[in-house]
Amino acid sequence: MSVAIPPKGQGPLAKREARLAWSLLLPTITIVSLVVILPLLSIFWISFKPIGLADLRPPAPVLRESLRGSGDQMRIEYRLRNSSQDVEITDVTIRDAWPEGLIVTGDLPAGCVLDGREFTCDLGTLEPGYNERLSVPVMLADGVDQDAAEDAAEGTEPEVRGEADSILTNSEFTLDNFARVFDGDEFWTVMWVTLFYTVVGTIGALLFGLFAALLLNKSFRGQGILRGLYLFPYVAPVIAVAFTWVNLFDPFSGSANALLLQMGVTNEAINFFGQRPLALIMVTVFEIWRYFPLSFLFILARMQSIDTDMYEAADMDGASPFQKFWYLSLPMLLGILSVLFLLRFIWTFNKFDDIFLLTGGNAGTRTLTVNVYEQAFAISNIGAGAAVAVIIFGCLLAFSFFFFRFISREEGL
């Protein structure tokens, strides 16, 4: 008699389940790695490359064909140019089909062969900035109309090929990008702005959200309407609300300034988004305004799930409203508050569009994310932009380390 022992390892059912799980996940994994992991890797690659916006188009030979002159002086002319001023192109070949009725009267340019109507050239290497004409003297055969021949010659596109070293794929590396990014006071200014924006924006949004949740954590008529209303800033497209704010706080035609002037708070118009410290404070206020609804929603949901028995017991013991808030509600909310803090911290840190639309990163509001755009597109230095992106990613990894240490406890993820 054999003794029944529990099976060890994975049984066939478990294996089948795991296989199904992977096959269900496969499409997602593929697409996410294609669009998230791959770009992340390429960001690292690019950050070590001396590459500008103009280098995105690899250097290529550019060719234009035309039939010029008339009568005996006719010639087919090819204008050939190297699109890059500092990279050479090798193995350049031209291939073109000539129209019928053209007779070559002179010498072909060096390296070119005419076989029937097939015209081919092998030109070897083009120097950087190469720009020359190749011309073939020709005449028309009898009975061929010149206009028709011109149309035919210029109608067929000549084919040109060449190989060039693209900066994206060659093995040239540099640390210049990082040196440039870390260079000088600018980097520390950017870091300080980012830190201020993130910390104040996150805490502000949490506090306002908590306040709003306390207001709506009771049932009365119109509660639903108010809740919907308070979510407006979060739901509306960022572009609409950002431009509205710019409009509202415009120094010349903004209503906010008019109101402040009229109430005698200030004597002259304030340029809210245009002067240092104020611009940074304003973008932070905008961030708080736009995202307090989110914290409000989460805190309210948590509040409504707190057991009311606890409050009844506290009432019996004679606890005052503030005591109930401080000793009962707040400890119960601490979990969701810390999760919200960490998540909002990371997402505020990552925020780009808001500041970009409000100030464009001017007047001392350039955060790290705006700096990526500035470096890559405004200064046209893609490499430096990528270097900033790598720094952001590094910070992010550090944050998510903290995040998972806390979140694992709070949410059981």
Added chain:
Amino acid sequence: MSFLRFGYVTGPIIGALWLFILATTVSITMSFATGDPFRPALIVSLILGAVSGLLAALEQEKRIKIAIIAVLVFALTLVGFGPIVMESNSVSEGVAAVGLALVMGWSMNAIMNEVPLGPLTRHEMEEAWIRFLTGFGYIFFTAIVLIPFYVMVMTSLKSQSALLQNPLDFSLEIDKGWALFRSYHELFRDFNFGTYMWTSFYVSVLTVFITLAFSIPGAYAVARLRFRGQKAFSRSILLIYMVPMIVLALPIYIAFSVTGLRNTVIGIILIYPVTTIPVALYMLQGYFRGLPAEVEEAGLMDGLNRLQVIWKITLPLALPALASVSLYVFMIAWNEFLLAFMLLDDPSKFTLTRGVAMLNSSEIPREHLMAGAVIATVPVMVLFLGLEKFMTKGLTAGSVKG
């Protein structure tokens, strides 16, 4: 804070602050409504408010107290020594004075409800302060949310020159009739906004479908099936969710430039779902976890295979979650700006947000920009308000993305 525990201390302090808040609120409201100068008078507000607070703490019939405070505020305002200083026509001045007086009389008594003049218990004092803070909170949040949207809508209906003359005058010239909507008309006629709206709409809808197609199986696998790496997987969903868009936008821009996908709607449709799939995965897996596994096991016992279980049991049960995820994804896609801004240059292919960004130039009048903002906002607002319950549930179910 023990000195606060007397009705004759707490009452006047709350009253002074409250009247100043109300005076400011009424001034701002009336300024925005009429364009004429209305201004809260700080000193008068504080003194008169303190007096009202004291009156409200008296032991008297409630209606009498309301009447006394209201008459006091109203009379002083009309004489010109009231909490609001104003220069306007008599109608709006009257409205402001009556409104302020009635609201003050009523709310002051509500705040000081059953608060005696003498010593207070801790409960009485705290409750008075909480009622004061609650009132302030409602006014404050409603104001900060409504004012920008009010300005947005009203600016779109006025001409820029009129607003330059008096930036506060949002009064509409009703007699202009349909001409009020001139900037909307021009946006649709000259700036192709009809096309942009359609592009935004179908891009968003396609994004929703593609996102669901990818995230439903993925979320189900992570939530239900046991396999090695499941835990690491549900963490990495969150991690991916945290990668900033601008970091990805740069290589995507390069890749799209090289492959010729830049400046095409196809490229946008390819890239939007990827930004929303992690969100949808995160929300859906949370919901799937909450569904009872027994129902599915019963299905398995009855001879369905896993895919049939998902199709016939899980999905019908998860319909509310699917609805809220779809809504949320639609909202993200509709509001998306960064990628559209970087990847689209050709005005014939713009999405709505990209089209609005195009209006932000000094040559195009402000009212067009604001009209564009309204056009972009209204559909998503309508959708949201109509389905608000789904939305709030779905948001709190898992996602916190901003």
